[in-house]
Amino acid sequence: MKGSLRTLAGLLAGVATVAAGASPTAAQPKGAPIKIGQIVSTTGEGAEAGRYMRWGAELAVEQVNKAGGVKGRSLQLVFEDDKTTNPGAVAALQRLLEDKEIAAILGPIRSTQIQALLPTINEAGLPVMIGGSNYGLTHSGCRWVFRTRPHDGFSAKVIAKFAVDDLKFQKVAVIHSTDAFGSGGRDLVVQELRTLGHPPVLVQAYNNGEKDFTAVLTAVRQSGADGLITYMTFSTDVGIMAKQIKQLGIKATWLGSPSITAIDGRKLAGDALYGTYGVTDFHVDASAKSREFAAAYKAEHGNAPDLYAAAFYDAVLVLAEAMKKAPDLRPDSVRTAILGIRNFWGSEFLYNFDENGDGLDHYHIVRNENDTIKLFKTIRVPRS
């Protein structure tokens, strides 16, 4: 009894402290928080990336709330696990939609999952911030998806152009995963290479989670390719393939999609990835805003952020900005406000939303120099 009294006293003291902290002098947000749902992989292959996505979003929410929130209210994240599967993502979205207080949703980063979600998103009519870079996601007539990463149409253009103009590839081999991201990337990059007069000499597919790339790599060797372009979804696959490329003595210069720069793959591959090039939408040194984000993230989690964290940090910032400008929080008002965002700096780069819901149009070319990912150059693609 004595114990529970003490607990009660403690609780009251706690409440009093919180109440004192929330006094009108400190411009702290009041009222019911604005709920933002986040579909995130807590389990399955994408759990590692999922953790970074969550950390990115949490950091932005923390900063927005510290700065007074949105319309005098604080932001609050609600998480649902997508198990890194498409059915899991659909179930997670449905669980979030059951909560009628949720004003917007942060979607997955994997294109294949977003593809699976599109019908439900269309029906729900709620803004969903997505990280998947498959071109079709924002070009299939869904009004409610907004992308805080540049799409693969841009990366394909940047990759093909850099491969031909700067790296001077003569014979290009393309390796891609079989999912929506990989096959979509393949289609676009092959088309760009053809336009530039360098059609690939070899195109090879593999399934996510592949452990042995001997078959793919012997084909690369036989093709005599001097340049390798990859669209790989998971960085662990990149790590495994890099090791085998080194073992089989393949000398082709490697230019990869963003996963080639991710921490996981680099940890596994070690020096096998040194000297490779990659495109990435996020780099710590890209802008003042990205440096500021990286510093805050590092202070909280001890290591540098990657694109997973950056995309959803920005997603929250963009949402908060739109919600501030919108007259109210109705989905249509928020949507119009997002589409109206111009010259807004996020950690990724400069946001200018177009009518399809694409916010970005840049890609950074980076180089792995002894495990440091150095910014090589940033290329902005004119939107057509």
Add this chain to the structure above:
Amino acid sequence: MAVVGQLAFTGLAIGGVYALIALGIVLIYRATNVVNFAQGEFCMLGAYALVFLWQGAGLDYFLAGAVALVLMAVLGLLFALGLYYPLRNRSFLPVIIATIGASIMFQNGALAVFGPSPEKVRPVIEAGPTGGVTLGGVFFDYQYVVILGVTLVLVVTQYAFFEYTLLGKKMQATSQDKDMARLLGIPVTLMIALTFVYSTVLGGLAGMLVGPIYFVTHKMGAVLGLKAFAVTIAGGFGDVRGAVVGGLSLGVIETFGAAYVSVAYKDAFAFLLLLVFLLIRPQGIFGEKVAEKA
């Protein structure tokens, strides 16, 4: 020619991994008539035990390996006592479901404890920048050579153990007819517990050996376990030779299939093999020992 050689070597080596895991499944099946779907997870847990002891606790690599094997033996005993023993008098179905449950539990347990980030573990032989040697255009990964060597040694030892030692014969008798074995004074429960212990150690060892190639993640055992299951069906459930021949064949079929048919459908070959055997020769390559004697 070098291409064929490379594919054949890689195929055989990966097949060796399947064979090691399939051996564990076969042994438990022989002792209990139950398929252990958690065998792939023993592989994953063995690899994590090694990573934990070697990197986490800072033990010498080989000492860490030995301690990890002891831990696996303890786990095998607990698995037999906690999962098989309470269900031993039920039909095989509840036990199989329980092993599937255990497999899910182990996977998620590993995820909760070790996190989703893959771990790196050193190969048995650490030499050169590539960890292998290129001969005649074919790259021989030392770790793959070790895997093939270990598979060979274990198969021979296991065969000799079951055919020529009293303990082995007791274990075989238990697997063929428990009631008869009990009447003959063989401690059946002990024999079964021993089988679980040995199979768990075997699974753990397989995991430690593939760790440097596959990297250690909570998911690493899932596909391996399923493929080893396909191997067991192709090889014949009760037969050690079947596990080895089936494992090596699957490795080779997969690798050549990927190279000459389709990389994207690589994993399908294992299950195609399973279907073909179920349709044409359900008893597997070597059939079951009990069936032969009956």
